[in-house]
Amino acid sequence: xxxxxxxxxxxxxxxxxxxxxxxxxxxxxxxxxxxxxxxxxxxxxxxxxxxxxxxxxxxxxxxxxxxxxxxxxxxxxxxxxxxxxxxxxxxxxxxxxxxxxxxxxxxxxxxxxxxxxxxxxxxxxxxxxxxxxxxxxxxxxxxxxxxxxxxxxxxxxxxxxxxxxxxxxxxxxxxxxxxxxxxxxxxxxxxxxxxxxxxxxxxxxxxxxxxxxxxxxxxxxxxxxxxxxxxxxxxxxx
Numbered sequence: 001x002x003x004x005x006x007x008x009x010x011x012x013x014x015x016x017x018x019x020x021x022x023x024x025x026x027x028x029x030x031x032x033x034x035x036x037x038x039x040x041x042x043x044x045x046x047x048x049x050x051x052x053x054x055x056x057x058x059x060x061x062x063x064x065x066x067x068x069x070x071x072x073x074x075x076x077x078x079x080x081x082x083x084x085x086x087x088x089x090x091x092x093x094x095x096x097x098x099x100x101x102x103x104x105x106x107x108x109x110x111x112x113x114x115x116x117x118x119x120x121x122x123x124x125x126x127x128x129x130x131x132x133x134x135x136x137x138x139x140x141x142x143x144x145x146x147x148x149x150x151x152x153x154x155x156x157x158x159x160x161x162x163x164x165x166x167x168x169x170x171x172x173x174x175x176x177x178x179x180x181x182x183x184x185x186x187x188x189x190x191x192x193x194x195x196x197x198x199x200x201x202x203x204x205x206x207x208x209x210x211x212x213x214x215x216x217x218x219x220x221x222x223x224x225x226x227x228x229x230x231x232x233x234x235x236x237x238x
Contacts, residue, residue: 032118034110041077041110043070052122056216058205066117069200073109073181080106108181112161115194115229121222130234131227138173145173146218149195152177154211159198162214165189166230168237190233193226 036042046066051059080103087096127135127142139145145164152175153162160183163176167189178184195217202213 041074043074056220061204065200070113073106077106077110104182112194115191116196118225119193119222120220124219125223127223131230148175150214153195153197153214156197162195163191164193165191166233192229
């Protein structure tokens with residue numbers, strides 16, 4: 001592995017825990033592939049048309065959100081990595097802390113958005129099977145989990161995410177309130193369901209009514225996708 005490849009790999013693994021769903025699927029095709037064939041961070045095609053999530057999420061919001069907010073984060077993450085490499089190559093490390101923080105922000109955005117798009121569908125579903133049993137074991141019932149993740153998402157200070165994740169070290173599901181894209185995380189937790197409550201996710205349609213947006217997302221959560229992510233998490237955690 002040459003220096004460039006080492007820096008790219010080290011930076012990526014610095015963001016992704018070793019037991020991440022993404023480290024399991026980086027070599028696969030589809031939305032969970034964060035990079036292209038050359039190892040650069042890449043925006044994968046949406047798994048549906050831009051009007052697929054209407055009326056819960058309008059076409060214009062999906063277009064702007066995916067193309068510019070997610071897309072710009074991917075471009076920025078590549079620049080961050082390039083600047084880190086340049087600083088190392090030139091033995092000028094005065095700016096490394098700045099670009100490392102930027103990479104944490106932008107790459108975390110890429111990761112969470114990648115999960116977000118696959119977490120959504122255009123038909124109502126409910127948790128079942130192994131996922132439902134895990135929810136009932138850890139939260140008592142699906143309704144209790146839904147109430148908790150909704151409240152957590154609506155209450156994020158400023159911009160951020162509500163996250164349902166799997167804790168491999170306790171074999172339990174957990175709910176996180178993530179500020180921005182990278183703050184308040186729990187190391188090692190594997191995200192299964194993410195709810196984007198940055199204003200760009202809802203402001204065109206819902207204005208300042210974040211709570212209404214969150215409530216309208218639950219009927220289009222793709223619980224089959226969440227269940228698949230849990231299965232992968234359990235597989236790579238054993």
